Amino acid sequence: xxxxxxxxxxxxxxxxxxxxxxxxxxxxxxxxxxxxxxxxxxxxxxxxxxxxxxxxxxxxxxxxxxxxxxxxxxxxxxxxxxxxxxxxxxxxxxxxxxxxxxxxxxxxxxxxxxxxxxxxxxxxxxxxx
Amino acid sequence: xxxxxxxxxxxxxxxxxxxxxxxxxxxxxxxxxxxxxxxxxxxxxxxxxxxxxxxxxxxxxxxxxxxxxxxxxxxxxxxxxxxxxxxxxxxxxxxxxxxxxxxxxxxxxxxxxxxxxxxxxxxxxxxxxxxxxxxxxxxxxxxxxxxxxxxxxxxxxxxxxxxxxxxxxxxxxxxxxxxxxxxxxxxxxxxxxxxxxxxxxxxxxxxxxxxxxxxxxxxxxxxxxxxxxxxxxxxxxxxxxxxxxxxxxxxxxxxxxxxxxxxxxxxxxxxxxxxxxxxxxxxxxxxxxxxxxxxxxxxxxxxxxxxxxxxxxxxxxxxxxxxxxxxxxxxxxxxxxxxxxxxxxxxxxxxxxxxxxxxxxxxxxxxxxxxxxxxxxxxx
Numbered sequence: 001x002x003x004x005x006x007x008x009x010x011x012x013x014x015x016x017x018x019x020x021x022x023x024x025x026x027x028x029x030x031x032x033x034x035x036x037x038x039x040x041x042x043x044x045x046x047x048x049x050x051x052x053x054x055x056x057x058x059x060x061x062x063x064x065x066x067x068x069x070x071x072x073x074x075x076x077x078x079x080x081x082x083x084x085x086x087x088x089x090x091x092x093x094x095x096x097x098x099x100x101x102x103x104x105x106x107x108x109x110x111x112x113x114x115x116x117x118x119x120x121x122x123x124x125x126x127x128x129x
Numbered sequence: 130x131x132x133x134x135x136x137x138x139x140x141x142x143x144x145x146x147x148x149x150x151x152x153x154x155x156x157x158x159x160x161x162x163x164x165x166x167x168x169x170x171x172x173x174x175x176x177x178x179x180x181x182x183x184x185x186x187x188x189x190x191x192x193x194x195x196x197x198x199x200x201x202x203x204x205x206x207x208x209x210x211x212x213x214x215x216x217x218x219x220x221x222x223x224x225x226x227x228x229x230x231x232x233x234x235x236x237x238x239x240x241x242x243x244x245x246x247x248x249x250x251x252x253x254x255x256x257x258x259x260x261x262x263x264x265x266x267x268x269x270x271x272x273x274x275x276x277x278x279x280x281x282x283x284x285x286x287x288x289x290x291x292x293x294x295x296x297x298x299x300x301x302x303x304x305x306x307x308x309x310x311x312x313x314x315x316x317x318x319x320x321x322x323x324x325x326x327x328x329x330x331x332x333x334x335x336x337x338x339x340x341x342x343x344x345x346x347x348x349x350x351x352x353x354x355x356x357x358x359x360x361x362x363x364x365x366x367x368x369x370x371x372x373x374x375x376x377x378x379x380x381x382x383x384x385x386x387x388x389x390x391x392x393x394x395x396x397x398x399x400x401x402x403x404x405x406x407x408x409x410x411x412x413x414x415x416x417x418x419x420x421x422x423x424x425x426x427x428x429x430x431x432x433x434x435x436x437x438x439x440x441x442x443x444x445x446x447x448x449x450x451x452x453x454x455x456x457x458x459x460x461x462x463x464x465x466x467x468x469x470x471x472x473x474x475x476x477x478x479x480x481x482x483x484x485x486x487x488x489x490x491x492x493x494x495x496x497x498x499x500x501x502x503x504x505x506x507x508x509x
Binding site: 058060061062065 | 152163164167168169172365368369432433434436456457459486
C-alpha cells in the first residue's frame, strides 16, 4: 500500500496529517501488517498532553503489544472511540483510520518527521528487502 | 553491531513458507512461519474446518532394542507398559527433583521399538539427557531421527476427510492417540498418528524430509483440504489453539523449575511404577501435603489482555504469582491466561487481578481447559 505523500511519519510507525494547528494521528500500514490481527487499542483521554516521542497508548494484536508514540507534542482534542469496539479497522485501512487528534504545541516539530519517501525507505531497510 | 547472530535452522519447507508469503520468526533458533493469512483466520479454520502446520522442528528420538521398554519406563513418567503396538500417550521426562526435562509423546512402534516425540526448543538437551540416562542400560540403542522427518499436523474437524483423500488407509478406525503406517501421497510406510496440539481432532504425518517430497506433500495436503476451507497455519495460531485447550508449553506451564504436581499433570505420572526419574521427589511433594502452588486458568473480567510474565495479584493487591501464557482466545472471544498461584488462591470462581502495565485488571479463576471440543455425534 502506498504511504500518503501529504502525511509525515515516525520511525515508530505512526503517521500524522497536519491541518493548520491540528494534527491527526494513526499507525502505518507497515505497523498493522507487522502486528497482525489487532484486537485491542488503549487510547488516551481528551485533554491529555502528549510529548513528542513519548508513549500515549498501545495497540495489541493477538500475539503482541506495541506502544504508540506521539509524533509531536500537543493536547488531545479527540480520540477515535470506535476503535474500542472495532480495533480491526486499523488492519483494514490504516491510512485513513485515525486514533486521535491533537492541538499542536509547536508546528515546527512536524518538519523533523519523515516524508512518505523517507519512511518507505526506512521500512525497506527494516525488512531487509 | 557485530554479527554474532547464529544461523537459524530451517525445515525442508522453509522456501515453501516464504513463497507463500508467511511471516517468519525466530522460534527457539528455528526460522518458522508465525502466520500466513492471519492468526485469527488460521485459528478459526482449525476449530471449524481444517488447517495444516509444519511442525518439522519437533524432534524424534528412537529407543530400540530388547531393553527399550525398561529404558522408556525409567526415563518417562507415564506407564509405557500399558501401550499396545500402534498406541501413543502423553508423558514427560523429569529431572530427579520432579521438574521437567520436557513433555513428550511416546509411541510404541513394536515390542522393542519406541519413538519419543520431543519439543523443538529442547531438542539437543533432550537427546543429551536421554543418552546420559541410557548410557548404562543394557539392550537399548538411542537414535536421533529428528532431521529425518518432515512432520505435518493436519488439524480440525475436517482433518480426517482431508487426509482420507490422500491415503488408502482407513483413517476412521484410528482412535485418538493411536497411529499406523500407510501410503500417503504415493509414499510408502508413512507414519500416520491421530495426535496434535490444538485441542481439535487431527493427524500428524511423518514424511521423508527431503525438500521436493516435503513441498509436494504440503501442496497435495492443501489441495485436498481446499474444499473444506483448509489454510496453512503458523505457530501463532498453534499457540492460541493450545492455550484454549490448556495444553502446556515448555518454558511456560512446564520447565526445570516447575514440578509435575504444580503443573497439574499428576495424572500422567504413574507413581505406582516401581521406578522412574523424578518419582521420589513427587512422592515427597505428595507426602508433604501436595504442591504449594498450582496452575490455574484466568479469564479477564475487566478490559485488558494478560500476557506472559505479567504479575498476578490477589484481591487485596498482593502479588501472588505470574502469568505463564496469556492472550486473546480467538474462538472463545475472551482474554484468557494461565498462571501459577498459591493453592489457597486457586479456587474456581475466585477473583484475582492481573497487573497490566501498572494497572490492576480484574480476572476470574476458571476451570481448565478453557475449550473442549464437542464430542462427535454418534451416528446410527
